[in-house]
Structure formats: C-alpha cells, structure tokens
Amino acid sequence: MLSTTKRTEINKGQHKAVFDPEQLNAIIDESLIAHIGIHSTNGPIVIPMLAWRVDNHVYIHGANNSRLMRDLKKGEQTCLTFTLFDGWVLARSAFHHSAHYRSAVVFGGFEQVEEKEEKDRVLNHFVEHIAPGRTQHVRLSNDKELAATMVLKLPLTEASVKISNFGVNDDKSDLDLPAWAGVLPYRTVVGPLEPVEASTHLPEPDYSTAYGKRWHNR
Structure with missing residues (x-):
C-alpha cells in the first residue's frame, strides 16, 4: 500500500x-x-x-x-x-x-x-x-x-x-443526443532509430524490449 x-x-x-x-x-x-x-x-x-x-x-x-x-x-x-x-x-x-x-x-x-x-x-x-x-x-x-x-x-x-x-460519463438526459461519444486514445510511439551518418554501417541495436507495445512496429 x-x-x-x-x-x-x-x-x-x-x-x-x-x-x-x-x-x-x-x-x-x-x-x-x-x-x-x-x-x-x-x-x-x-x-x-x-x-x-x-x-x-x-x-x-x-x-x-x-x-x-x-x-x-x-x-x-x-x-x-x-x-x-x-x-x-x-x-x-x-x-x-x-x-x-x-x-x-x-x-x-x-x-x-x-x-x-x-x-x-x-x-x-x-x-x-x-x-x-x-x-x-x-x-x-x-x-x-x-x-x-x-x-x-x-x-x-x-x-x-x-x-x-x-x-x-454522460448525463442520462444527454444519452439520446445524436453526437458521437467515446475515447480518442493517445499513445507515445518509440522508434524507429535514426542513426548518425557514421553509424549507418553498424548493426542496428534492438531496444524494443524496454518499450513493449509502444515500440513503433508493434
């Protein structure tokens, strides 16, 4: 607690x-x-x-x-x-x-x-x-x-x-209004990596395990 x-x-x-x-x-x-x-x-x-x-x-x-x-x-x-x-x-x-x-x-x-x-x-x-x-x-x-x-x-x-x-959390009196209601999700997307020019010949490291579903291709 x-x-x-x-x-x-x-x-x-x-x-x-x-x-x-x-x-x-x-x-x-x-x-x-x-x-x-x-x-x-x-x-x-x-x-x-x-x-x-x-x-x-x-x-x-x-x-x-x-x-x-x-x-x-x-x-x-x-x-x-x-x-x-x-x-x-x-x-x-x-x-x-x-x-x-x-x-x-x-x-x-x-x-x-x-x-x-x-x-x-x-x-x-x-x-x-x-x-x-x-x-x-x-x-x-x-x-x-x-x-x-x-x-x-x-x-x-x-x-x-x-x-x-x-x-x-709408009022009951508003439930019949012809207006769309719901959630507009927002999330941070991590990656892809942007290497400096001198690093382009090196293997790209994988840091995706630190970010789970926030990683860019998931």
Missing part, C-alpha cells in the same frame, strides 16, 4: 486514487520525466528533469554547479510529479469532456549519492533502462565525468497515484 499522509490525501476525484505501489513504479518507469518544485528567492519554480527509479528510490542527476541540484541536495522538502496522458474522453456534452491519464506525486527530501561506484551504478542503470544492453558497447563514465556529476536520490515512501480510465 502507498502511504496515506495529509500530503498524499486525494480529495478531488477520490475514485481515481490508486494505492498499489506497483502502479507508482510503472508510472515513473514509463514517464522518466519529473516536474520538481523548489522555493527560490524569486518565488516557486517547477522544473522538468529526467528521473528514474532504482528499487524504492527515484534518482536525478545534473552538473555540480546547477542551482537546482545545489538547492535540492540540502534535503529540503520538495514535490515531484509524473504524468502520462492516455487520451481524450469525448462526451455528448461539452461539460463532460475529459481525459484519460496516469499521474503520480512524490514528496520528500533528496539525499546526495556520494560514492563514485554507486553513482556509476545508478547512472548505468538509467542507460540500461532506456536502451537495454547499451552499457556493454559504449564507453562508460570516467572518474572526471563522475566527479563533475551530482546524483541525488529520494525514497518512494510518501506518494499518491491517480488513474483516470473510466470512459464517458
């Missing part, structure tokens, strides 16, 4: 609340982009960043001189949101038009990953997540590159999930 704290309590659309941690993991693993909120001297700022999961933590990375990374490594409370858009819901009334989506909100404070070997491990995990087997063929990060990169992690101990997939 996901946590039930004051911050994770869902008041609007309670029927869309999901408490299965596997759903949280699936949303993070597919999205890989977190919108992260921080307080700055100029007011609140929300910045999108690449984010990935390893076991029960979510990780981000950036340059050591990044203002966002420097602020987040202090461990102050922040909020991460992940959103996947799945389609439009077209009702018989304009009022009931809606959307299908999956979203997750994660609360907590980041902690810096200090050990070089651990930084290398989780960064390579990210590469493998988006392109399985790729770390076997590319040059891995050297000591200078690892030293220039800050990696932060946040535990997935306080989070909420909402999933909207309930279809059309």
Whole structure:
C-alpha cells in the first residue's frame, strides 16, 4: 500500500486514487520525466528533469554547479510529479469532456549519492533502462565525468497515484443526443532509430524490449 499522509490525501476525484505501489513504479518507469518544485528567492519554480527509479528510490542527476541540484541536495522538502496522458474522453456534452491519464506525486527530501561506484551504478542503470544492453558497447563514465556529476536520490515512501480510465460519463438526459461519444486514445510511439551518418554501417541495436507495445512496429 502507498502511504496515506495529509500530503498524499486525494480529495478531488477520490475514485481515481490508486494505492498499489506497483502502479507508482510503472508510472515513473514509463514517464522518466519529473516536474520538481523548489522555493527560490524569486518565488516557486517547477522544473522538468529526467528521473528514474532504482528499487524504492527515484534518482536525478545534473552538473555540480546547477542551482537546482545545489538547492535540492540540502534535503529540503520538495514535490515531484509524473504524468502520462492516455487520451481524450469525448462526451455528448461539452461539460463532460475529459481525459484519460496516469499521474503520480512524490514528496520528500533528496539525499546526495556520494560514492563514485554507486553513482556509476545508478547512472548505468538509467542507460540500461532506456536502451537495454547499451552499457556493454559504449564507453562508460570516467572518474572526471563522475566527479563533475551530482546524483541525488529520494525514497518512494510518501506518494499518491491517480488513474483516470473510466470512459464517458454522460448525463442520462444527454444519452439520446445524436453526437458521437467515446475515447480518442493517445499513445507515445518509440522508434524507429535514426542513426548518425557514421553509424549507418553498424548493426542496428534492438531496444524494443524496454518499450513493449509502444515500440513503433508493434
């Protein structure tokens, strides 16, 4: 079960609340982009960043001189949101038009990953997540590159999930209107690969296992 704290309590659309941690993991693993909120001297700022999961933590990375990374490594409370858009819901009334989506909100404070070997491990995990087997063929990060990169992690101990997939919710009085109603699905298609010119003579790698039905020829 996901946590039930004051911050994770869902008041609007309670029927869309999901408490299965596997759903949280699936949303993070597919999205890989977190919108992260921080307080700055100029007011609140929300910045999108690449984010990935390893076991029960979510990780981000950036340059050591990044203002966002420097602020987040202090461990102050922040909020991460992940959103996947799945389609439009077209009702018989304009009022009931809606959307299908999956979203997750994660609360907590980041902690810096200090050990070089651990930084290398989780960064390579990210590469493998988006392109399985790729770390076997590319040059891995050297000591200078690892030293220039800050990696932060946040535990997935306080989070909420909402999933909207309930279809059309028309009023009974509208059911006889001669207007088409249903769902307009939306999905991200991954691939095909677009090689740089120097790579055209090399065998094309197969990364389809990372994307399932989202792969372009499925």
